[in-house]
Amino acid sequence: MALQVTDEARELEDIELSLLLTGIATRYGFDFRNYAQASLRRRVRHAVEQEGVSNITQLQERILRDPACMERFIANLSVHVTTMFRDPQFYCVFRARVVPMLRTYPFIRVWHAGCSTGEEVYSLAILLEEEGLYERCRLYATDISDRLLRRAATGVFPLTDMREHTLNYQRAGGTRDFSSYYHAHEGHVIFAESLRRNMVFSQHNLVSDSAFNEFQVILCRNVMIYFDATLQRRVHTLFYESLCRFGVLGVGRKETIDLIAQRNCYREIGDNARLFRKER
Amino acid sequence: MVDKLIAIGVSLGGLAALPTVIGGLSRDLAAACVIVQHRPADDDSELEQVLSQLCGRPIREPDHHEAISPNVIYLAPSSYHLLVDDRRFALSTEGRVLFARPSIDVFFASASECFESGVIAVCMTGASRDGALGAAQVARRGGTVLVHDPKTAESPIAPRAALELVPQARVLRLEQIATKLNELCQRGAT
Numbered sequence: 001m002a003l004q005v006t007d008e009a010r011e012l013e014d015i016e017l018s019l020l021l022t023g024i025a026t027r028y029g030f031d032f033r034n035y036a037q038a039s040l041r042r043r044v045r046h047a048v049e050q051e052g053v054s055n056i057t058q059l060q061e062r063i064l065r066d067p068a069c070m071e072r073f074i075a076n077l078s079v080h081v082t083t084m085f086r087d088p089q090f091y092c093v094f095r096a097r098v099v100p101m102l103r104t105y106p107f108i109r110v111w112h113a114g115c116s117t118g119e120e121v122y123s124l125a126i127l128l129e130e131e132g133l134y135e136r137c138r139l140y141a142t143d144i145s146d147r148l149l150r151r152a153a154t155g156v157f158p159l160t161d162m163r164e165h166t167l168n169y170q171r172a173g174g175t176r177d178f179s180s181y182y183h184a185h186e187g188h189v190i191f192a193e194s195l196r197r198n199m200v201f202s203q204h205n206l207v208s209d210s211a212f213n214e215f216q217v218i219l220c221r222n223v224m225i226y227f228d229a230t231l232q233r234r235v236h237t238l239f240y241e242s243l244c245r246f247g248v249l250g251v252g253r254k255e256t257i258d259l260i261a262q263r264n265c266y267r268e269i270g271d272n273a274r275l276f277r278k279e280r
Numbered sequence: 281m282v283d284k285l286i287a288i289g290v291s292l293g294g295l296a297a298l299p300t301v302i303g304g305l306s307r308d309l310a311a312a313c314v315i316v317q318h319r320p321a322d323d324d325s326e327l328e329q330v331l332s333q334l335c336g337r338p339i340r341e342p343d344h345h346e347a348i349s350p351n352v353i354y355l356a357p358s359s360y361h362l363l364v365d366d367r368r369f370a371l372s373t374e375g376r377v378l379f380a381r382p383s384i385d386v387f388f389a390s391a392s393e394c395f396e397s398g399v400i401a402v403c404m405t406g407a408s409r410d411g412a413l414g415a416a417q418v419a420r421r422g423g424t425v426l427v428h429d430p431k432t433a434e435s436p437i438a439p440r441a442a443l444e445l446v447p448q449a450r451v452l453r454l455e456q457i458a459t460k461l462n463e464l465c466q467r468g469a470t
Contacts, residue, residue, distance in 0.1 A: 006420070010393075038365035038390060039372045046374075081375035086359070087322055168322065222360075225344045225371045254357050254371055256343050 016056035017044060023060050028070055030144065031207050032077070034231035040077075047076050071147050078145040080222055083164050084119045087253045088171035090221075091127055093270035095173050098248050099131050101277075102216060108137045109215045111242065113206060113235075114223030115141035118152025119165075123172075124219070125195045126181055130174065134198060140213065142204035153201045155191035159184055206235050211242045218243055221274075222252035229259070236260040243278045250275050281367065282350040284311035284398045284465055287391050289384030289414070291318035293405035293434030295334065297454055301402070302335035302353060304458025309351045311400070311465040314391070315339070316356040316384045318406070323358035331355060342369040356382040363390040378410045388414025397422030400464055402457060403449070404428040406438025416445040425449035426460060 017040075025031040032040065048059050051069065062069045085091055102108050112121050121141045128134040143149050157165075166178040182189040204212070206223075218239050224232050239249055240262045249257075249266065251274045257263055266276035286309075290298065294317045305313065319327060332339045341357040346369050348354075356362040360371040362382050377383040388411065392399050401418040403411050405428055415425045427449045430436035443449060452460055 036365055036370055038363045038370045038393075039374075042363075042372070042374070080373040081381075082373060083321065089324065164321070171322075171324075222371070222373045225373070229345070252344075252371075254341070254344050254360060256345075259345075 013041075013056065016060070017041065020044065020056055020060045020063070023064055024070070024073075027064050029208075030074065030205070034207065034228045035077075036226055036228050039226050043077055047073055050076065071145075075145045075147045077226075078114070078116050078143055078148050080116050082116070082119050082222070083161065083168055084123045085165065085168035085172040085174075086119070086123075086221075087273075088168050088173075090250065090253070090273045090275070091123065091172035093273035093275055094124075094250070095127060095131065097269045098217065098275065099127075099133065101246065101248070102133055105216055106136065108133065108217070109213060110137060110139045110217040110219070111213070111215045112139065112141040113204070113218060113220040113239070115143050115152060115201075116145075116148055118148075118155075118201075119157075120219060120221065121152065121199060122155070122191055122195060123169075125199065126169070126174070127172070129195065130176065137198050139199045140215075141199060141201045144203065144205045144207075146203055149201045149203060153196070153199070155182075155193075155196050156188050157182075157191070159187050159189055162189060206238065207231060211238060213242065214244050215242055216244055216247045217250070218247070219250040221250060222255070224255060225252065233260060236262060240265065240278070245278060245280070247278050248275055249278065282310075282312050282348055283395065284350075284400065285348065285364075285391050285395045286311050286313040286400045286402065286461055286465065287388055287418075288313070288315045288402040288404060289388065289406065289411035289438070290315065290404040291380075291384075291406035291408060291410065291435070291438065294318075295330070296434060297405050297428070298331060299334045299336075300454050301404075301457045301461075302331075302337055302339070304455075304462075305337075305353075306462045306466065307351070308467070309462070309465050310467040311461075312348045312350050312352055312354065314354045314356065314362070314387065316362060316382050316387045318380050318384075318408075318410070319358040319382070321359045321381070327358075328355055344369065344371045356387065358382070361386045363387070364394040365390075367394065378408055380408070380410050384411035385414035389417045392418045392421045392423055395423070399423035400426065400461065402426045402428070402461070403439055403442035405433035405435045407435045408438060409441040411438050412441035412445045415442045415449070419446045419448070424464065426457060427451050428457065429453050
C-alpha cells in the first residue's frame with residue numbers, strides 16, 4: 001500500500017498529478033480535474049502500483065501512449081466495490097414510498113448514473129419485477145467506463161459474493177428464493193435474461209455530457225463522493241433538469257443534498273433513505 | 281479551525297474499551313476525535329446510539345464532505361472508507377483493506393496527510409494488524425502514537441502490530457489514555 005509520503009515527495013506528487021490530469025484531458029477529453037482530491041490521489045497511486053510503474057510521470061507516459069492503459073485507468077476510477085441491495089433500508093423505503101407513485105405512470109424511465117459494475121441496476125430490476133412494474137420500465141445505466149458497462153451488460157457476477165447479496169436481498173424486503181434470479185456456472189452466476197431485457201447500458205460522462213432524457217427516478221449513489229463541490233453542483237443541476245416533476249432522486253447513505261442550489265425544490269421521503277422527491 | 285485530530289483505531293473489544301477512553305475525555309477538547317471501529321457491512325446495529333449511551337457523550341457519523349470540528353466525537357460509518365480531504369471528511373467505496381471497511385490504516389494515513397504532526401493516533405484492542413501501517417505513517421509525519429497496553433488489551437494483536445512498526449510509541453493502560461489525550465489536546469498545548 002502506497003502510504004509513504006514525505007513533504008518533498010508530496011510536492012512532487014502534486015505536480016505530477018496535475019500534469020497527468022491535464023494530459024488526459026487534452027489527449028482523451030476526460031477531465032478529472034474536478035474530482036475530489038483525497039480519493040483521486042489514492043486511486044492514482046493504486047494505478048501506479050497496478051501498472052507496475054515507479055511514479056505518476058511513468059504512469060502518464062503509458063496512459064498517453066497506450067489507449068488500453070487509459071481504459072484500465074478509467075475503469076479503476078469508476079469501480080465502487082459494492083454489493084447488490086447495498087443499504088437494504090434504501091430498498092425498503094423505495095418499495096414502500098416510491099413504488100406506489102410509480103404505479104401511476106404508464107411508462108417508467110430510471111437512470112442509474114455512474115452504474116459501475118451494475119449491482120444496483122440488477123437490484124432495482126429485481127425489485128421492480130417483484131412489484132409487477134418491470135414490464136413498464138426502461139432502466140438506463142450509464143458510466144464513463146466502457147469496460148465496466150460491457151461487464152455489467154453481461155449480467156455475470158462472481159459466485160463468492162452471492163451469499164452476501166442474498167442476505168442483503170432478504171433485508172431489503174425480498175421474499176423469493178434469490179437463486180431463482182440467476183444460474184451458477186463455474187465460479188460465476190449469470191442473471192436471467194428476463195431481468196436484462198429492459199436495461200440499456202451506454203456511456204455517459206457526468207462531467208461533460210448533457211441531459212438525454214426525462215426520468216421518474218434517478219439513482220446516483222456513492223458516485224458524487226468522488227467529485228469536488230464544483231462538479232457536484234454541475235451534476236445536481238443536470239439531475240434536476242432530467243427529473244420530471246414528482247420524480248425521485250436517490251443518493252448514497254452518507255451523502256446529503258443540503259448544500260446544493262436546488263435544495264428547496266426537493267422533499268425528503270422516508271426515513272434516512274436519502275430519497276428526495278422533486279416538488280417543483 | 282481545528283489543527284489537532286485524535287484518531288482512534290479499534291476492532292475486537294471496542295465496545296468494552298471505548299467508554300473508558302471517551303468517557304474520560306475533556307468536554308472542552310481542542311481537537312476533533314474520530315473513532316474507526318471495525319463494523320459489518322451495512323451495519324444496522326445503531327452503533328452511533330449505542331456508543332453514545334455507553335460513553336455518556338454524543339457520537340455521530342459524519343456525512344460526506346462534513347467539516348471536521350473540534351470537541352466533537354465522530355464514528356466512521358460502515359461500508360465506506362473514511363478519509364480526510366482539506367479538513368473535511370470524505371468517503372470512499374474502494375474495496376476492503378486487510379478485510380476491513382472502514383479501514384483504520386486508510387484513515388490514519390489520510391489524516392496524517394492533512395493534519396501532519398497534529399495527528400494523535402491511538403491503537404487500541406483489535407484482532408488484526410489494521411492500524412499498524414497507518415500508525416507508522418502518522419509517526420513519520422511527526423504525529424503522536426499511543427498504544428493500548430497489549431498486556432491488558434482484550435485482543436493484543438493490533439497493539440502489538442503497532443508497536444512492531446512504531447517502537448517509540450507510548451504504551452498506556454486503558455485508564456491512562458484519556459488523561460494523556462486531554463493533556464495533549466488542552467487549549468494552548470503544543
